[in-house]
Amino acid sequence: MSLIVQKFGGSSVADAASVKRVARRIVDTKLAGNEVVVVVSAMGDMTDELLDLANQVSSNPPAREMDMLLTSGERISMAVLAMAIADLGEDARSYTGSQAGLITDAAHGAARIIDVTPSRIQEALAAGAIPIVAGFQGVAFDTKDITTLGRGGSDTTAVALAAALKASVCEIYTDVDGIFSADPRIVPAARRVPFVTYEEMLELSAVGAKVLHLRCVEYARRFNVPIHVRSSFSQLDGTFVVSPEVIATAIAEGKAMEQPIISGVASDVNDAKITVVGVPDKPGEAAAIFRALADASINIDMIVQNISAAATGRTDVSFTCPVGTSKKALEALESKRSAIGFENLIIDDQVAKVSLVGAGMRSHPGVSADFFTALADADINVEMISTSEIRISVVTRVDDAKRAVQALHTAFGLDADGEAVVYGGSGR
Amino acid sequence: MSLIVQKFGGSSVADAASVKRVARRIVDTKLAGNEVVVVVSAMGDMTDELLDLANQVSSNPPAREMDMLLTSGERISMAVLAMAIADLGEDARSYTGSQAGLITDAAHGAARIIDVTPSRIQEALAAGAIPIVAGFQGVAFDTKDITTLGRGGSDTTAVALAAALKASVCEIYTDVDGIFSADPRIVPAARRVPFVTYEEMLELSAVGAKVLHLRCVEYARRFNVPIHVRSSFSQLDGTFVVSPEVIATAIAEGKAMEQPIISGVASDVNDAKITVVGVPDKPGEAAAIFRALADASINIDMIVQNISAAATGRTDVSFTCPVGTSKKALEALESKRSAIGFENLIIDDQVAKVSLVGAGMRSHPGVSADFFTALADADINVEMISTSEIRISVVTRVDDAKRAVQALHTAFGLDADGEAVVYGGSGR
Numbered sequence: 055m056s057l058i059v060q061k062f063g064g065s066s067v068a069d070a071a072s073v074k075r076v077a078r079r080i081v082d083t084k085l086a087g088n089e090v091v092v093v094v095s096a097m098g099d100m101t102d103e104l105l106d107l108a109n110q111v112s113s114n115p116p117a118r119e120m121d122m123l124l125t126s127g128e129r130i131s132m133a134v135l136a137m138a139i140a141d142l143g144e145d146a147r148s149y150t151g152s153q154a155g156l157i158t159d160a161a162h163g164a165a166r167i168i169d170v171t172p173s174r175i176q177e178a179l180a181a182g183a184i185p186i187v188a189g190f191q192g193v194a195f196d197t198k199d200i201t202t203l204g205r206g207g208s209d210t211t212a213v214a215l216a217a218a219l220k221a222s223v224c225e226i227y228t229d230v231d232g233i234f235s236a237d238p239r240i241v242p243a244a245r246r247v248p249f250v251t252y253e254e255m256l257e258l259s260a261v262g263a264k265v266l267h268l269r270c271v272e273y274a275r276r277f278n279v280p281i282h283v284r285s286s287f288s289q290l291d292g293t294f295v296v297s298p299e300v301i302a303t304a305i306a307e308g309k310a311m312e313q314p315i316i317s318g319v320a321s322d323v324n325d326a327k328i329t330v331v332g333v334p335d336k337p338g339e340a341a342a343i344f345r346a347l348a349d350a351s352i353n354i355d356m357i358v359q360n361i362s363a364a365a366t367g368r369t370d371v372s373f374t375c376p377v378g379t380s381k382k383a384l385e386a387l388e389s390k391r392s393a394i395g396f397e398n399l400i401i402d403d404q405v406a407k408v409s410l411v412g413a414g415m416r417s418h419p420g421v422s423a424d425f426f427t428a429l430a431d432a433d434i435n436v437e438m439i440s441t442s443e444i445r446i447s448v449v450t451r452v453d454d455a456k457r458a459v460q461a462l463h464t465a466f467g468l469d470a471d472g473e474a475v476v477y478g479g480s481g482r
Numbered sequence: 483m484s485l486i487v488q489k490f491g492g493s494s495v496a497d498a499a500s501v502k503r504v505a506r507r508i509v510d511t512k513l514a515g516n517e518v519v520v521v522v523s524a525m526g527d528m529t530d531e532l533l534d535l536a537n538q539v540s541s542n543p544p545a546r547e548m549d550m551l552l553t554s555g556e557r558i559s560m561a562v563l564a565m566a567i568a569d570l571g572e573d574a575r576s577y578t579g580s581q582a583g584l585i586t587d588a589a590h591g592a593a594r595i596i597d598v599t600p601s602r603i604q605e606a607l608a609a610g611a612i613p614i615v616a617g618f619q620g621v622a623f624d625t626k627d628i629t630t631l632g633r634g635g636s637d638t639t640a641v642a643l644a645a646a647l648k649a650s651v652c653e654i655y656t657d658v659d660g661i662f663s664a665d666p667r668i669v670p671a672a673r674r675v676p677f678v679t680y681e682e683m684l685e686l687s688a689v690g691a692k693v694l695h696l697r698c699v700e701y702a703r704r705f706n707v708p709i710h711v712r713s714s715f716s717q718l719d720g721t722f723v724v725s726p727e728v729i730a731t732a733i734a735e736g737k738a739m740e741q742p743i744i745s746g747v748a749s750d751v752n753d754a755k756i757t758v759v760g761v762p763d764k765p766g767e768a769a770a771i772f773r774a775l776a777d778a779s780i781n782i783d784m785i786v787q788n789i790s791a792a793a794t795g796r797t798d799v800s801f802t803c804p805v806g807t808s809k810k811a812l813e814a815l816e817s818k819r820s821a822i823g824f825e826n827l828i829i830d831d832q833v834a835k836v837s838l839v840g841a842g843m844r845s846h847p848g849v850s851a852d853f854f855t856a857l858a859d860a861d862i863n864v865e866m867i868s869t870s871e872i873r874i875s876v877v878t879r880v881d882d883a884k885r886a887v888q889a890l891h892t893a894f895g896l897d898a899d900g901e902a903v904v905y906g907g908s909g910r
Contacts, residue, residue, distance in 0.1 A: 119562075122564070123557070123561035129553070133548070133551035133554075138540060141539065198602075
């Protein structure tokens with residue numbers, strides 16, 4: 055008998071009809087001979103409505119109370135889902151994050167899981183019941199206050215429970231069929247990717263693929279929890295996010311095709327480019343800039359420093375950061391203008407980041423050349439570049455991003471009617 | 483420094499504007515030099531909306547899950563209220579029933595409080611904060627599951643906390659100015675009653691006065707917690723529900739007027755009258771009828787047995803029960819028809835119960851005579867009678883109920899422009 059953790063997001067339980075459909079699916083999994091643990095998010099727009107309410111009564115709601123408020127959303131969805139399952143004749147029991155043993159630190163709004171002690175969940179399973187656990191929430195070890203895990207928190211709850219219960223798989227249900235080689239709204243020929251490694255998924259999540267949140271994938275990689283991202287509207291397999299070893303085994307057993315070098319192309323228009331103009335070209339200046347930004351908790355992505363103009367002894371430093379934090383970044387730098395001695399600040403929010411991700415890059419040195427050739431052929435100007443072992447990202451004009459993604463998708467043979475560039479699983 | 487427990491019902495926190503108004507009132511109480519503990523119900527129609535949702539997914543929602551669902555309502559209101567208080571510059575911290583130490587039995591939907599261990603509330607008070615506690619809910623001692631206290635549960639939470647914390651008063655805020663001598667919609671001249679005893683309040687609650695629930699008053703009487711029922715829309719005193727000793731002291735100190743013999747007149751149209759026709763007039767027959775009803779958990783109120791018709795050796799037995807349970811009562815009796823040997827069942831839902839309540843009745847034997855004279859003068863037929871030491875109730879036609887209440891209210895001098903029949907506090 056397999057133990058399966060199934061996580062359903064807010065769109066999967068948006069109304070009574072959806073809840074009943076999800077309940078049917080859960081019961082079918084149970085009746086097929088599995089043990090099932092369910093993690094559920096708040097229904098539909100519930101979280102947004104609660105945020106609205108908070109903002110109506112307070113200009114600066116305390117984080118502890120915000121967590122108390124927001125966690126009511128899952129309390130509703132899990133109880134209603136348990137009722138719908140009971141209506142189908144199975145015993146279902148809902149548990150808050152606290153009751154399910156999700157122990158966190160006390161960082162309200164972005165708490166980290168420090169332990170998972172799911173004894174009540176195990177008792178429910180032993181009694182033949184289906185435990186329904188509230189996603190996104192836990193209880194602080196020190197204060198016993200209710201906490202939330204921040205963005206993507208319900209996925210993290212599911213993976214953490216799957217790890218603690220040694221589940222055979224953590225199924226993340228969503229409204230798409232899995233991970234795609236590109237956003238199908240940009241590339242209609244995008245194809246579903248049957249397998250990706252944790253590493254590739256981390257890179258994809260970091261560069262704009264919205265399906266799984268970074269923390270959830272990190273947690274899964276750390277505890278080697280197989281994730282299956284799939285649609286709650288279909289019975290088809292989606293995308294398995296697993297270790298390279300699992301993929302190699304699947305290929306050896308004929309359960310997976312050979313893997314393409316490139317898993318996918320992603321774009322992200324949520325960054326802004328800030329240029330610090332006329333920075334004195336001497337040691338310590340860049341450090342002063344990035345210390346000021348770090349002190350203001352600004353996450354920096356790419357950085358470029360121009361070659362110094364010998365005549366002036368000054369240089370320009372550009373970096374990207376999330377658009378939402380760009381105002382704070384400007385303020386942080388402005389407050390250090392005289393100390394750093396720069397001349398001006400320029401913000402540019404008409405930029406996009408376009409990224410290519412694939413574990414096969416490691417063993418295929420030609421990928422970079424093909425990447426830049428494809429962009430050049432499409433007449434797309436590259437403003438900044440950053441790379442990891444399995445990713446190349448560039449900053450382009452926002453108006454060029456769509457064409458860049460399409461050009462790369464085609465060039466690397468990812469189009470569904472094309473011929474993907476593949477490599478053998480044995481080399482990974 | 484006084485410790486005051488303030489309870490706000492759903493209509494007092496129905497929207498953001500109401501929440502802010504209530505927050506202002508709480509902060510004012512704190513700034514006046516008091517310690518304040520707040521108990522709050524779910525916002526407005528929240529509970530009804532959650533019930534609707536449950537009924538959309540299940541024909542028979544499990545009671546455990548219903549409690550999990552319904553308790554999310556207070557979680558929202560208490561967090562939002564804490565935010566609104568924080569916005570006014572005071573430290574407020576919300577607590578679930580479980581966190582506040584409301585320990586109950588495991589009777590989901592109608593749990594009874596078995597212990598109150600409010601250590602976290604005391605810690606919050608010691609830190610100078612205002613604790614906001616979710617009404618209506620607790621945690622089961624045995625199963626650690628979330629429970630609800632049933633109808634009037636938030637009032638009971640407030641009184642239980644006031645008792646455990648030895649509060650000087652438990653203020654129950656509502657949308658009326660207190661307890662009235664009659665429903666002002668029926669008797670426009672009804673007057674606010676400044677003081678009633680626990681005993682009188684129990685009788686008034688039992689016969690249709692909706693302001694306080696029986697269990698809350700019972701709890702207050704047991705632990706001698708002074709209740710102050712008052713309007714959240716005004717600063718005026720409402721009604722104090724206290725012991726006779728407290729009233730006597732208030733009168734002696736000139737803080738209260740002498741008390742009228744009669745506190746109030748109430749009517750209740752939520753009962754049905756069922757008549758069991760042709761019951762064999764022999765020992766044990768009535769017992770068999772009421773055993774059948776008790777086994778079906780039907781609460782019986784008044785009972786009348788007609789004088790037996792000698793010729794037939796049969797008699798009729800009539801009783802009243804809540805309209806909502808009358809169908810179940812008929813079924814319970816029908817299933818015993820042959821065993822009991824009655825001839826027929828008649829149900830009459832066109833009845834009303836009219837009651838007069840007053841602790842002064844004990845020492846004033848003329849009250850009954852005046853009562854029936856007033857009804858006779860108004861040409862109102864009495865179908866059933868029941869009395870307690872401090873209450874007289876009759877069943878009338880539902881169409882006569884309003885006139886009956888008005889006639890009694892006037893006859894006992896309760897009209898605001900009349901002269902109330904009073905007695906001295908020393909005799910109580």
